[in-house]
Amino acid sequence: MISKNAKILIVDDDTDVLLAVKMLLKPEVKEVVTEKNPEKLMSILAKDKFDVILLDMNYKSALNTGNEGFFWLKKIMEKDKDAVVIMITAYGDVELAVRSLKEGATDFILKPWRNDKMLATIADAYQKSQSKSKKNGSVEVKESSPVTIKDNSGTFMDLIGESEVMMDVRKKIEKVAPTDANILILGENGTGKELIARALHKFSLRADKPFVSVDLGALTDTLFESELFGHKKGAYTDAKEDRVGRFEVASGGTLFLDEIGNISMPHQAKLLTALQNRQITRLGTNRPIDVDIRLICATNMPIYEMATQNKFRKDLIYRVNTVEIMLPPLRQRGNDIVVLAEHFAKIYAQKYNKAVPQFEEATLRKLKQYSWHGNVRELQHAVERAVIMAERSVLRPDDFNFTQFEATPEPMGQAEAMRLDEMEKNTIMRVIEKHQGNITKAARELGITRTALYRRLEKHDI
Numbered sequence: 261m262i263s264k265n266a267k268i269l270i271v272d273d274d275t276d277v278l279l280a281v282k283m284l285l286k287p288e289v290k291e292v293v294t295e296k297n298p299e300k301l302m303s304i305l306a307k308d309k310f311d312v313i314l315l316d317m318n319y320k321s322a323l324n325t326g327n328e329g330f331f332w333l334k335k336i337m338e339k340d341k342d343a344v345v346i347m348i349t350a351y352g353d354v355e356l357a358v359r360s361l362k363e364g365a366t367d368f369i370l371k372p373w374r375n376d377k378m379l380a381t382i383a384d385a386y387q388k389s390q391s392k393s394k395k396n397g398s399v400e401v402k403e404s405s406p407v408t409i410k411d412n413s414g415t416f417m418d419l420i421g422e423s424e425v426m427m428d429v430r431k432k433i434e435k436v437a438p439t440d441a442n443i444l445i446l447g448e449n450g451t452g453k454e455l456i457a458r459a460l461h462k463f464s465l466r467a468d469k470p471f472v473s474v475d476l477g478a479l480t481d482t483l484f485e486s487e488l489f490g491h492k493k494g495a496y497t498d499a500k501e502d503r504v505g506r507f508e509v510a511s512g513g514t515l516f517l518d519e520i521g522n523i524s525m526p527h528q529a530k531l532l533t534a535l536q537n538r539q540i541t542r543l544g545t546n547r548p549i550d551v552d553i554r555l556i557c558a559t560n561m562p563i564y565e566m567a568t569q570n571k572f573r574k575d576l577i578y579r580v581n582t583v584e585i586m587l588p589p590l591r592q593r594g595n596d597i598v599v600l601a602e603h604f605a606k607i608y609a610q611k612y613n614k615a616v617p618q619f620e621e622a623t624l625r626k627l628k629q630y631s632w633h634g635n636v637r638e639l640q641h642a643v644e645r646a647v648i649m650a651e652r653s654v655l656r657p658d659d660f661n662f663t664q665f666e667a668t669p670e671p672m673g674q675a676e677a678m679r680l681d682e683m684e685k686n687t688i689m690r691v692i693e694k695h696q697g698n699i700t701k702a703a704r705e706l707g708i709t710r711t712a713l714y715r716r717l718e719k720h721d722i
């Protein structure tokens with residue numbers, strides 16, 4: 261839904277496009293003005309104000325470089341720095357589209373578009389124009405909406421959070437996604453590392469190529485090489501067929517190596533060689549194959565500390581950390597806990613056909629004080645449980661039962677680390693016992709992945 265009050269201007273020299281968009285928008289909004297000639301743009305804007313302007317990037321009169329679109333975008337922004345402009349491009353050129361965002365456009369749409377995506381994009385832009393005008397009228401509005409990143413097909417991917425750190429992450433993603441820079445994402449389990457890796461891919465120039473994710477922590481010694489580099493039939497006893505490795509599958513796209521801090525020194529050496537040469541050799545062959553991948557790595561391990569103890573190769577770190585994105589634990593993100601809880605409440609209310617619940621003040625305090633060792637994943641599951649179980653439309657503190665960990669007030673000092681470790685071990689044992697050894701259920705309750713739980717079992721010698 262856009263708004264029956266919305267006024268939209270469309271500038272495109274293709275009359276078919278103007279007609280199609282007008283037909284689409286007319287039943288949804290108050291007014292749609294179309295203009296074929298961009299030269300008339302400034303005089304239209306001098307007379308009238310629009311909530312959203314749809315501006316074509318390429319005009320037949322110019323070469324197809326998008327430069328004319330940029331020229332008019334600049335003019336609009338000079339006239340009104342709060343103007344909400346959506347760029348339209350027919351050439352699927354995400355690079356131009358990304359550049360337009362840097363130059364002030366709010367969003368972009370690629371031709372041909374799907375009508376529902378077009379409406380969703382305009383609705384989103386209309387919301388932005390409303391908050392901008394409220395802000396200018398000095399009405400208090402929240403600074404940030406979710407980081408909404410869109411891929412070529414218009415799929416939305418929300419990174420929720422208003423904390424300064426999430427704003428920085430948003431800026432970094434916008435800046436580095438369209439480059440081929442190697443990215444290292446650091447953060448505890450459940451902080452959103454994979455979500456960010458996917459966002460980087462979706463917003464990159466490789467978005468229409470594969471995103472291949474490999475959980476290195478889950479690979480056994482024997483599987484490591486064959487999984488990453490592939491093998492030839494008969495290369496080893498279990499190699500019954502030829503197999504293409506993940507590097508090759510990801511070629512042209514993005515390879516996401518999760519849990520990179522968990523691999524052995526020999527595997528680190530093999531990975532480094534592949535990354536340095538941008539070549540892999542399938543097991544059982546001696547023919548190197550070129551691979552063209554954008555690399556994103558993630559870990560919850562303190563790899564810099566590990567490097568000083570010679571447990572992780574420094575040269576591998578330097579190879580993968582061209583840009584580093586650090587995700588702090590949820591307990592250090594202040595009000596993001598509330599924003600995320602409300603976001604998940606909406607999602608799960610919809611999923612389970614319930615009214616969207618409100619949170620009592622005391623509940624929000626409880627959520628903010630809790631330590632969230634499983635981070636966003638744990639919060640997500642806790643809200644899901646609460647939405648399913650709650651008997652009222654207002655969630656009370658009792659709807660959140662933190663049996664695993666005691667609520668831990670901030671700040672968490674270093675001196676508490678030992679106690680925390682002990683607490684973690686006890687909690688894990690209690691939850692596993694509760695689920696009679698079922699690791700999948702235990703991991704779900706703890707808000708971590710099975711692999712992460714296995715690693716903790718190993719760490720605590722359970």
Ligand SMILES: Nc1ncnc2c1ncn2[C@@H]1O[C@H](COP(=O)(O)OP(=O)(O)OP(=O)(O)O)[C@@H](O)[C@H]1O
Binds near residue numbers: 419447451456637640
């Ligand atoms: N900022 C966020 N906004 C919305 N959802 C989020 C956010 N961060 C994480 N999530 C959600 O939390 C869950 C865990 O996120 P994700 O799997 O990306 O974490 P991770 O750090 O990769 O975890 P692990 O280290 O265990 O692999 C996912 O369902 C994800 O969609």
